[in-house]
Amino acid sequence: MKLTIKEVAQILLKHDKFEILTHNYPDGDCLGCGYALCEALQQIGKHARVITTDLPKRFVFLADNVEEQEFEAEYIVSVDVADEKLLGCNKEKYEGRIDLVIDHHGSNNIPCEQKYVDAESAAAGEIIYELISELGAVMTRSLANWIYTAISTDTGCFRYTNTSSRTLRTAAQLLDFGCDFGAINKIMFETKSRRTVQLEREILENMRFCCSDKCAIIYTTLEMVEGMGDDETEGLASIPRRIEGVEMGITVREKPNGEYKISVRTTDNIDACEFCKRFGGGGHRAAAGCTLHGTLDDVIAQLVSAAEETV
Amino acid sequence: MKLTIKEVAQILLKHDKFEILTHNYPDGDCLGCGYALCEALQQIGKHARVITTDLPKRFVFLADNVEEQEFEAEYIVSVDVADEKLLGCNKEKYEGRIDLVIDHHGSNNIPCEQKYVDAESAAAGEIIYELISELGAVMTRSLANWIYTAISTDTGCFRYTNTSSRTLRTAAQLLDFGCDFGAINKIMFETKSRRTVQLEREILENMRFCCSDKCAIIYTTLEMVEGMGDDETEGLASIPRRIEGVEMGITVREKPNGEYKISVRTTDNIDACEFCKRFGGGGHRAAAGCTLHGTLDDVIAQLVSAAEETV
Numbered sequence: 001m002k003l004t005i006k007e008v009a010q011i012l013l014k015h016d017k018f019e020i021l022t023h024n025y026p027d028g029d030c031l032g033c034g035y036a037l038c039e040a041l042q043q044i045g046k047h048a049r050v051i052t053t054d055l056p057k058r059f060v061f062l063a064d065n066v067e068e069q070e071f072e073a074e075y076i077v078s079v080d081v082a083d084e085k086l087l088g089c090n091k092e093k094y095e096g097r098i099d100l101v102i103d104h105h106g107s108n109n110i111p112c113e114q115k116y117v118d119a120e121s122a123a124a125g126e127i128i129y130e131l132i133s134e135l136g137a138v139m140t141r142s143l144a145n146w147i148y149t150a151i152s153t154d155t156g157c158f159r160y161t162n163t164s165s166r167t168l169r170t171a172a173q174l175l176d177f178g179c180d181f182g183a184i185n186k187i188m189f190e191t192k193s194r195r196t197v198q199l200e201r202e203i204l205e206n207m208r209f210c211c212s213d214k215c216a217i218i219y220t221t222l223e224m225v226e227g228m229g230d231d232e233t234e235g236l237a238s239i240p241r242r243i244e245g246v247e248m249g250i251t252v253r254e255k256p257n258g259e260y261k262i263s264v265r266t267t268d269n270i271d272a273c274e275f276c277k278r279f280g281g282g283g284h285r286a287a288a289g290c291t292l293h294g295t296l297d298d299v300i301a302q303l304v305s306a307a308e309e310t311v
Numbered sequence: 312m313k314l315t316i317k318e319v320a321q322i323l324l325k326h327d328k329f330e331i332l333t334h335n336y337p338d339g340d341c342l343g344c345g346y347a348l349c350e351a352l353q354q355i356g357k358h359a360r361v362i363t364t365d366l367p368k369r370f371v372f373l374a375d376n377v378e379e380q381e382f383e384a385e386y387i388v389s390v391d392v393a394d395e396k397l398l399g400c401n402k403e404k405y406e407g408r409i410d411l412v413i414d415h416h417g418s419n420n421i422p423c424e425q426k427y428v429d430a431e432s433a434a435a436g437e438i439i440y441e442l443i444s445e446l447g448a449v450m451t452r453s454l455a456n457w458i459y460t461a462i463s464t465d466t467g468c469f470r471y472t473n474t475s476s477r478t479l480r481t482a483a484q485l486l487d488f489g490c491d492f493g494a495i496n497k498i499m500f501e502t503k504s505r506r507t508v509q510l511e512r513e514i515l516e517n518m519r520f521c522c523s524d525k526c527a528i529i530y531t532t533l534e535m536v537e538g539m540g541d542d543e544t545e546g547l548a549s550i551p552r553r554i555e556g557v558e559m560g561i562t563v564r565e566k567p568n569g570e571y572k573i574s575v576r577t578t579d580n581i582d583a584c585e586f587c588k589r590f591g592g593g594g595h596r597a598a599a600g601c602t603l604h605g606t607l608d609d610v611i612a613q614l615v616s617a618a619e620e621t622v
Contacts, residue, residue, distance in 0.1 A: 158469050158482070159500060161493035168483035171469070172476040182472035189470060193555045194524070197515060204512040213505070244504045 003116045005127070009134035011100060011114060012041065017074040018048040021098065023081045024088025025230055026052050028188060030080035031059050032150025033102070033128045037079060039066050039146070040137035047071040053088040056231045058187050062149060065142035075099050080124040082108050102127055122162040125150025129170050144179035152181070153188055196232045199224060203239060210304045211248070211311035216240035217300060219252035237263040248272070248311055250303055252296070260292045260299045275310050314427045316438070320445035322411060322425060323352065328385035329359040332409065334392045335399025336541055337363050339499060341391035342370050343461025344413070344439045348390060350377050350457070351448035358382040364399040367542045369498050373460060376453035386410050391435040393419045413438055433473040436461025440481050455490035463492070464499055507543045510535060514550060521615045522559070522622035527551035528611060530563035548574040559583070559622055561614055563607070571603045571610045586621050 003011075012018075020038055022030035034050040041048040047069050055063065078098050081087065082105035087094055101112045104127060106119030121127050125147045132143060151171055155163045158171070175181060192200075202224055208217045218240050225233055240249030248270050251263040262279070264272040265287050272288035279302075281290020292299045314322075323329075331349055333341035345361040352359040358380050366374065389409050392398065393416035398405055412423045415438060417430035432438050436458045443454060462482055466474045469482070486492060503511075513535055519528045529551055536544055551560030559581050562574040573590070575583040576598050583599035590613075592601020603610045 159493075159496040163486070163492070165483040165486040168479045168486065172479035172483070175474070175476040175479065181474070182470075185470040190549075190553050191555050192553055197554055201512055201515040204508060204515075238501075242501050242503055243508055244502050 003114060005116065005130050005134055008100070008102065008116045009131055012046075012077075012131075012135060013044075015075040015099075016046050017071045018046060019073040019076050019094075020048060020050050021076065021078040021081060021087060021090065021094055022050065022052045023086040024053045026054055026056070026059075028059070028153025029123045029125055029150045031055070031062075032146040032148075032153070033079035033124045035063055035066055036125070036128050036132065036143050036146035036150070037077070037102075039140075039143055040132045040135055042067055042069070043137045043140075044135060049073075051090055051094070053090060056229070058191070058231065059149070061187075062142070062145055062184075065140070077102060078110065078112075079128070080104070081110065084110055102131070120164070120166075122160075122164060122167045123151045123154035125154065126167060126170055129174075139177045141178045141180070144174045144177040145184060148174045148179040148181055149184050149188065152185060157185055157189055193232055195228060199228070199233070200236075200239070203236065207240065208300065208304075211307050213245055214311050215248040215250065215304075215307045216243055216246045217250045217252065217303060217307075219254070219296060219300065221254045221296065222256065225253075237265060241265045241267070248275070248307060250307070252292075252299060252303070254296065258293060260294075260296070262290045262292055262299075262303065264288050264290075270311060275306065278306055314425060316427065316441050316445055319411070319413065319427045320442055323357075323388075323442075323446060324355075326386040326410075327357050328382045329357060330384040330387050330405075331359060331361050332387065332389040332392060332398060332401065332405055333361065333363045334397040335364045337365055337367070337370075339370070339464025340434045340436055340461045342366070342373075343457040343459075343464070344390035344435045346374055346377055347436070347439050347443065347454050347457035347461070348388070348413075350451075350454055351443045351446055353378055353380070354448045354451075355446055360384075362401055362405075364401060367540070369502070369542065370460070372498075373453070373456055373495075376451070388413060389421065389423075390439070391415070392421065395421055413442070431475070431477075433471075433475060433478045434462040434465035436465065437478060437481055440485075450488045452489045452491070455485045455488040456495060459485045459490040459492055460495050460499065463496060468496055468500055504543055506539060510539070510544070511547075511550070514547065518551065519611065519615075522618050524556055525622050526559040526561065526615075526618045527554055527557045528561045528563065528614060528618075530565070530607060530611065532565045532607065533567065536564075548576060552576045552578070559586070559618060561618070563603075563610060563614070565607065569604060571605075571607070573601045573603055573610075573614065575599050575601075581622060586617065589617055 020034045022034045038048040038050050076098050077100045079102050084095050098112045101110050101115040103117045104121040104124045108117045118127055129147050203218045237251040247267045249265045253261045255261055266272040271285050273283050276288040276290040279290040283289050331345045333345045349359045349361045387409050388411045390413050395406050409423045412421050412426040414428045415432040415435045419428045429438055440458050514529045548562040558578045560576045564572045566572055575586055577583040582596050584594050587599040587601040590601040594600050
C-alpha cells in the first residue's frame with residue numbers, strides 16, 4: 001500500500017501509545033526523526049517513546065523536550081530503518097511487529113503493509129518535517145533542532161550530492177523557526193575528542209602511498225583504537241580520499257577476531273566494487289569493502305599489489 | 312547615497328567597459344562575485360574584466376566562461392572589498408578611482424559616492440545573485456556555479472551563523488539552475504594537498520596544552536611552511552578550537568622578519584581581544600590577534616603564562 005504523507009498523518013492520528021524504532025549505530029537522521037516525531041506526538045496529546053540502541057553523547061542535549069512516559073505500546077513505527085536486521089539488539093523484540101515504516105532508503109525491505117518510503121529525500125528528516133505539519137503539531141524550536149540535525153548530518157551539511165533544492169528550502173524554514181543551527185553544526189561537524197585528534201595524527205604518520213601516489217592506504221590497529229567509541233572513529237575512511245591526487249583511498253581496520261575490515265573509496269575512474277570482489281567483497285562503484293586475514297603487513301602487501309594492477 | 316539593487320542595475324546598464332576589483336588573498340566570495348558579474352555584463356553585451364591579485368588553482372576551473380576582452384576601462388566596480396588597502400598590489404593604480412562599491416561588510420570604508428553595502432548578506436554573492444536578475448542576464452550554469460562558490464565558501468557551506476534562511480533559499484535556487492554544487496564543495500571543503508596533510512600532522516605532533524587542557528597552542532615555523540601557498544595554510548587557526556574541551560586556541564606563525572603572528576580563537580567565556588591587548592594586539596571577542604618577538608620557545612612561554620592568568 002503506497003501512502004501519501006496526509007494518509008500517514010491520518011493513520012498516526014487514529015492510534016496512540018507509540019514506540020518509534022531507530023537503527024543501530026544511530027546517527028543524526030534516525031535520532032532526529034525519532035525524537036522529533038515523538039515530541040510532535042506528545043505535543044498533540046499522544047503517548048510516545050523512542051526506542052534506540054544508544055544515544056551518543058553529542059545528541060543528548062537535543063533530547064530535553066521529550067517526556068518519559070509510562071505506557072504499554074500499541075503501535076510500532078520505524079524511522080530511517082531500511083532493514084529489520086538494523087534494529088540491532090532490538091531486533092528480536094520487534095521483528096515482524098512494525099505497523100508503519102517511514103524511510104528514505106529506496107532499498108527498504110521491511111515486510112510491513114503500511115510504508116511511506118521517499119527515496120528523493122536526502123534525509124528521512126525531510127519526510128518528518130512534512131509529517132509534523134500534517135499532524136497539526138506546532139513547529140517548536142526543539143522540533144526544528146531535531147529535524148535540522150537529521151537533515152544536516154545526512155547531507156554533510158548540504159555538501160553531498162543527495163542535497164536537493166527542497167532540502168535547502170526545508171532547512172531555510174527551520175532557520176526561520178529559530179533552530180540553533182550554529183551550535184548544532186559546531187557539535188556535529190567541528191568538535192573532535194583529543195583522542196580522535198591523536199588517532200588521526202597516528203594514522204597520518206603511518207599512511208602509505210602507492211600507484212604513483214594515486215592510492216593512499218591508512219590503517220588502525222586494535223591498540224590504536226582501544227577504548228574508543230564508534231562515534232570517535234567514524235569518518236576515518238574519508239581521510240585518504242581528501243588528499244589531492246588520490247583516486248583510491250583504502251582503510252584497513254584490525255578487528256578483534258584476527259580479521260581486517262577493508263574500506264575502499266574511489267573517484268570516478270576506478271571501480272571500488274571490482275577491486276573488492278578480488279577479495280570476496282563487494283559494494284558500490286565508489287565505496288566498497290571486503291575482509292582479509294593475516295598479519296597487518298601481509299594484508300597491506302596484498303592490497304598494494306592489487307592496487308598496482310588496478311590503478 | 313544609499314542605492315537599491317534596482318538602482319545599482321540601472322547604473323551598470325548605463326555604463327560600459329567595466330573593471331571589477333577583488334581583494335588580495337582572493338577567496339571564493341570576491342572571485343565568485345567578480346567573475347559572475349563579469350560574465351553577466353558580457354552576456355548583456357558589455358565589455359568587462361576581473362582584476363585580481365591572484366587566481367588560486369582551485370578556482371581556475373570556474374573561470375572558463377569569461378571571455379578575455381581588449382578595451383580601455385571606463386567604469387570601476389569593487390566587489391567584497393571593505394577597504395582600499397585590501398586591493399594589495401592593485402591599490403596604487405585604483406585608489407580613489409572606484410565608481411561603484413558592492414559589498415557585504417558593514418565596516419566598508421571606501422570613499423565612493425555610489426555604494427551598495429548590505430551587511431545582512433552572509434556573502435557578497437547573495438547581492439550579486441539579485442543583481443544578475445535585475446540586469447536582465449540569464450542565470451547560466453556557470454553563473455550559478457560562481458555564485459554558489461561565493462556563498463558556500465563564505466558560510467563554511469552553510470555551517471556558520473552568518474547563514475540566513477535567505478542564504479539557503481538563494482542556494483536552493485542555484486541548485487535549481489543546475490549548479491555543480493557537489494564538485495564545488497568537494498574542491499572547496501574536502502581536498503587538501505599532500506603537503507597540507509603533512510603540515511597538519513607536524514602541527515598536531517607539536518601541539519601543546521595548558522590551563523588544564525582548556526587552552527591548545529599550535530605553531531608553524533618558516534621551515535614547516537616553506538614554499539607553500541596561502542591557500543595551503545589557510546584554515547590552520549581552526550585546528551585547536553575543534554578539539555573537544557578547548558576554550559582558547561592559539562596559533563603561532565613564524566614570519567620572515569623574526570616576528571611571530573599570533574591568532575587567538577575563543578569560545579563564549581573568554582575574551583580573545585582582551586587577551587591580545589596584553590601584547591598590543593586586538594580584534595573581536597571570539598577572534599583576535601597580536602605580534603610577538605623572540606625565540607619560538609620564549610613566545611610560547613609568554614602565551615602560556617598569559618593564558619594561565621586568563622583561562
